[in-house]
Amino acid sequence: MSDTIIRTERRPETPQSPRTSGGPDTRRRAPAATLVKYVLLIGAAAVFLGPLFWLFTAVFKTPEEIYRFPPAWLPTSLSLDNFTAAWQAAPFDRFFLNSAITTAVGTALKVANAVLTAYAFCFLAFPYKKPLFLVLLGAMMVPGHVVLxxxxxxxxxxxxxxxxxxxxxxxVGSVFATFLMRQHMLTIPRDIIEAAKVDGSGHLRTLFTIVLPMSRPILLTVLIITVVEEWNNFIWPLIVTNSDHMRTLPIGLLMLKDQEGLANWGTIMAGTAMVLAPMLLIFLLAQRYIVGGLTQGAVKG
Structure with a gap:
C-alpha cells in the first residue's frame, strides 16, 4: 500500500493594515487640540505685538483719536505732526548723534575686548587660568548698579x-560677551590651531584667519546684543552727563515725557518710535543669527 502524501499548502497571509493608535474619538480630538494651540499662540502674540501695534499707529493719530473710546485702532489720516512736535520739543538731532557715537565706538571696543579675552582663555597657557575665569564668571553675578x-x-x-x-x-569690559565667545571657541578643533602654529602663524594671525572666520555666527550674535545694549543704555549716561549736549536718546525720551507730561501721548510715542525703530529693524533682520549663535557651544565646558 503506497503511502499517500498529503501536502497542505498554506495560503499567503494578506498583510493587514496597522491599527490606528486611536479611534474616532482621538481623531476628533486632534483638530480641537490643534485649535487650542493656535488660539494660545495668537493670544501670546497679541500680548507682545499689541503694544507695538498701538505705538506705531498712535504716532499718526490726533489726540482725539488716541483717547477715543472705543479705541480707534487705525488713524484716519497719516499725519507727521507728532514726529515734528517730538523733534522740536527736545534736541533729538544731538541725542541721535551721541547715541550713534557711543553705540558704534562702545560696541567696537567691547567686542574686540571680548574676542581677545576669550582667545586668551581658550588658547593661551598662563598661570591660574581656571581660577581667573571663575572670578570672571563671578562678576556676572554682581548687579551692574553696584559698580555705578x-x-x-x-x-x-x-x-x-x-x-x-x-x-x-x-x-568696555563685557563678561557675558567674553563668556559666549569662549564657549564657542572651545568647540574649535585643537588640531587646526596646532597646524597653524606649525605653519608659523602667530596668535594674531591665527585669531584673524582661523578663529574668527569659524566663529562668525557667535560673533554676529555678540555684536547684535552689544549694539542693542549700548543703544538702550540709560542709567550710566544719566549719571555721567549733566548737559543736553552729551545726552543720549533714552534720556531724551525722559526729557520729552517731563516736558509733554502725560497728556500729549502722540508726541511721546513719536519719540519712542524714533528710538525703537532702528533696534527693532536690526533685531528682525538678525534674529536667526542670535538664536543660532546662542545655541552654539552651549554644552561645552
Missing part, C-alpha cells in the same frame, strides 16, 4: 564727566 558709584568716582577723578570717554570706556 566706583565707576563714577573714577571717571570724575580723571575729568571725564560729560565726555565721550566717560560714556564709553567704563563699559
Amino acid at each position: 558709584l566706583p565707576n563714577y568716582l573714577t571717571v570724575a577723578s580723571l575729568g571725564w564727566v560729560n565726555t565721550y570717554a566717560g560714556l564709553i570706556l567704563p563699559g
